[in-house]
Amino acid sequence: MPLSPFPLEILTTDQMARADRLTIESGVPGIELMESAGVALARVTTRILQRTSGRRVLALCGPGNNGGDGYVAARLLKAQRYKVKVASLVPPDQLRGDAARAAAGWAGTLLPAQECDFDGVDLVIDALFGTGLARDLDLPAQTLVNRLNQWRRETKQSVVSVDIPSGVDGTTGAIRGAAVEADETVTFFRVKTGHLLLPGRTRCGQLTCAHIGIRSTTLESMQVKTFVNAPDLWLSALPRPKVDGHKYTRGHALVVSGGASFTGAARLSASAALRAGAGLVTLASPSDALLVNASALTSVMVRPADGAGGLAAVLADERKNAVAIGPGLGVSEESCRQVEVSLTPQAYRRAAVLDADALTSFESDPFRLWRATRAAPGPVVMTPHAGEFARLFSECNSDRALRSKLDRARDAARVSGAIVLYKGPDTVVAAPDGRASIQATASPWLATAGSGDVLTGIVAGLLAQRMDGFLAASCAVWMHTRAAELFGPGLIADDIIATLPRVWRELFGVAS
Numbered sequence: 001m002p003l004s005p006f007p008l009e010i011l012t013t014d015q016m017a018r019a020d021r022l023t024i025e026s027g028v029p030g031i032e033l034m035e036s037a038g039v040a041l042a043r044v045t046t047r048i049l050q051r052t053s054g055r056r057v058l059a060l061c062g063p064g065n066n067g068g069d070g071y072v073a074a075r076l077l078k079a080q081r082y083k084v085k086v087a088s089l090v091p092p093d094q095l096r097g098d099a100a101r102a103a104a105g106w107a108g109t110l111l112p113a114q115e116c117d118f119d120g121v122d123l124v125i126d127a128l129f130g131t132g133l134a135r136d137l138d139l140p141a142q143t144l145v146n147r148l149n150q151w152r153r154e155t156k157q158s159v160v161s162v163d164i165p166s167g168v169d170g171t172t173g174a175i176r177g178a179a180v181e182a183d184e185t186v187t188f189f190r191v192k193t194g195h196l197l198l199p200g201r202t203r204c205g206q207l208t209c210a211h212i213g214i215r216s217t218t219l220e221s222m223q224v225k226t227f228v229n230a231p232d233l234w235l236s237a238l239p240r241p242k243v244d245g246h247k248y249t250r251g252h253a254l255v256v257s258g259g260a261s262f263t264g265a266a267r268l269s270a271s272a273a274l275r276a277g278a279g280l281v282t283l284a285s286p287s288d289a290l291l292v293n294a295s296a297l298t299s300v301m302v303r304p305a306d307g308a309g310g311l312a313a314v315l316a317d318e319r320k321n322a323v324a325i326g327p328g329l330g331v332s333e334e335s336c337r338q339v340e341v342s343l344t345p346q347a348y349r350r351a352a353v354l355d356a357d358a359l360t361s362f363e364s365d366p367f368r369l370w371r372a373t374r375a376a377p378g379p380v381v382m383t384p385h386a387g388e389f390a391r392l393f394s395e396c397n398s399d400r401a402l403r404s405k406l407d408r409a410r411d412a413a414r415v416s417g418a419i420v421l422y423k424g425p426d427t428v429v430a431a432p433d434g435r436a437s438i439q440a441t442a443s444p445w446l447a448t449a450g451s452g453d454v455l456t457g458i459v460a461g462l463l464a465q466r467m468d469g470f471l472a473a474s475c476a477v478w479m480h481t482r483a484a485e486l487f488g489p490g491l492i493a494d495d496i497i498a499t500l501p502r503v504w505r506e507l508f509g510v511a512s
C-alpha cells in the first residue's frame with residue numbers, strides 16, 4: 001500500500017510558477033528544468049510505445065514553455081529512432097525564452113498544428129498548454145483538441161499530456177472551452193489542485209509526478225496548506241489501542257437515531273464508529289424506535305432519548321466525547337434543537353459530526369447553525385454532499401466557474417468555524433485554520449445508499465479516540481475509499497464496515 005501516490009503538497013499554478021522562479025533565481029537555468037521535464041516525458045512515452053509496439057509519435061506544441069517540453073521530448077524520442085513529427089500551434093518564431101531554445105534544438109518535421117492529421121500516428125504528445133493557460137481556448141485550439149479526442153476514441157491510441165491535459169485549468173480543474181482526454185499525464189515537482197478536482201481529474205488518465213530538479217525547500221516561503229489525502233498526512237496521528245488502555249480510553253461515541261421508520265442510517269453510522277475504533281458506541285433512540293434498534297444491534301448499546309431534552313440527558317455523561325447526528329434524523333425544528341444540544345459548550349471538549357438532516361434542518365437559517373458550531377468547544381465536522389453544500393452554504397457557492405470546490409469548502413470552513421468534509425469523487429476536507437486535503441483516489445462503488453452514513457460513523461469513531469479533527473476527517477475519507485477499493489464490485493454500505501479491519505491491518509502493516 002503506497003503511503004502517498006505523490007508528494008503531499010498540492011500547489012496552485014501560481015505557487016508552481018513561484019517555485020519555478022525561485023529555482024531559476026537560485027542558479028538552476030530554466031532550460032535545465034525543461035530538459036529534465038522532457039526526459040521524464042520521453043520516459044513515460046517510451047514505456048507506452050514499448051508496450052503497444054508503436055513507433056510513430058506526433059507532438060502537438062503550444063506557444064509557451066509547455067510546448068518547449070514537447071520539443072525536448074520530440075528530440076529525445078527521435079534520437080531513440082522513433083518516427084516523430086512536431087505540429088506547432090503558432091509559428092515557431094513566435095516562441096520566446098526557453099521554449100524558443102528547445103524548438104531550435106528540433107531538427108525534424110515541423111508543421112502547423114491546424115494542418116496536422118493523425119492518420120498512422122501511434123501516440124500523441126499533448127504539449128499545447130500547461131499551467132500557463134490563462135483563458136478559454138480559442139476556436140482553432142478547441143477544434144484541434146476535439147479532433148484529437150475523437151481520434152483517440154476511435155483508434156484507441158494513446159495520448160500523453162505534458163503537465164496537465166491542455167484546456168484543464170491547473171488550479172480549479174475546470175475545462176476552459178475544451179480539454180484533452182489523456183491516457184497519461186506527466187506533471188512536475190508537485191501535483192496541482194486541477195489534477196485532483198473534477199472535472200480535470202477525469203481528463204488526466206494515469207497521473208505521474210516527476211522530479212525535475214526543483215527542491216522541496218522552495219516551498220518553505222509559501223506555507224502550502226493543501227495536501228494529498230494519503231496516509232503520510234495522518235498516519236502518525238492515527239489512534240492505536242494501548243497495551244494498558246481500556247475501552248473508555250478509546251472514547252465513547254454517541255450516535256443519534258431517527259424515528260421508527262428511519263433507523264437504518266444511524267445504525268450504519270454506529271457500527272462504523274465501533275469499527276473505526278471507538279471503545280464504546282451508544283445509539284440514542286426515540287422510544288418508538290427502541291425495539292427495532294435494540295433488536296438489530298449487539299455490540300452497540302441503545303438508550304432511550306426523546307427529542308432535545310432526552311438527548312441532553314444522555315449527553316450529561318461527559319465520557320460520551322463524540323456525537324454523530326443527522327443520518328435518518330428528519331428535517332425539523334426539533335432536529336435543530338438536538339444539534340444545538342450536541343454542540344452545547346461544556347467544560348470538556350466533546351467532538352461532533354453533523355451530516356444529512358442535521359445540516360438540511362438549518363437550510364432556512366444557516367447562521368443559527370454557525371452560532372452553534374462556532375461556540376462548540378471541541379472539533380465539529382460537517383459532511384455535506386454537493387446538494388447539502390449548495391443548500392447550506394449558498395453564499396460560499398457562487399462563481400463556480402472561477403472558484404474551485406477547494407476554495408468553496410475553505411470559505412465554508414471559515415464562515416462556520418467547522419471542518420467541512422465536502423463529499424464526492426474528489427472529496428475535499430477543509431479546516432478553519434486553512435489546512436485542506438483532497439482525496440486522490442475514488443471508488444465509484446461508493447455511490448450506494450448509506451455509504452455517507454458509514455463515513456459519518458468513521459469520522460465519529462476517530463474523533464472519539466481524540467484524533468485531531470482535520471486529520472480524523474481526512475483519515476475517515478481515505479479509509480472509506482480504501483475499504484471500497486478493497487471490496488470492489490457489488491459493494492453495499494454494510495460491506496464498507498465489514499472491510500474496515502482489512503484497512504486497519506494495511507495501515508498498521510499487519511499481514512492479512
Ligand SMILES: NC(=O)C1=CN([C@@H]2O[C@H](COP(=O)(O)OP(=O)(O)OC[C@H]3O[C@@H](n4cnc5c(N)ncnc54)[C@H](OP(=O)(O)O)[C@@H]3O)[C@@H](O)[C@H]2O)[C@@H](O)CC1
Nearest residue numbers: 020033034064065066129130131132133134135136137163
Ligand atoms: N514551472 C516549472 O517549473 C516548469 C514548467 N515547465 C513547463 O512550462 C509550462 C508553463 O509554461 P508557460 O508559463 O509558458 O505556460 P504554457 O502553459 O505553456 O502556456 C502559456 C502560453 O500560452 C498562451 N496562452 C494561455 N492561454 C491561452 C489560450 N487560452 N489560448 C491561446 N494561448 C494561450 C500564453 O500567451 P499569452 O497569455 O501571453 O497570450 C503563453 O504563451 C508548464 O506547464 C510546464 O509544461 C517545464 O518546462 C519545466 C519547469
Ligand SMILES: Nc1ncnc2c1ncn2[C@@H]1O[C@H](COP(=O)(O)OP(=O)(O)O)[C@@H](O)[C@H]1O
Nearest residue numbers: 423424425442443444446447449450451452453
Ligand atoms: N462516483 C463516486 N466516486 C467516489 N465516491 C463517491 C461517488 N459517489 C459518491 N461517493 C461517495 O459516497 C458517499 C455518499 O454519501 P451520501 O451522498 O451522503 O450518500 P448516503 O446519504 O446515501 O449515505 C460519499 O462519501 C461520497 O464521497
Ligand SMILES: [K+]
Nearest residue numbers: 129162164166
Ligand atoms: K498539456
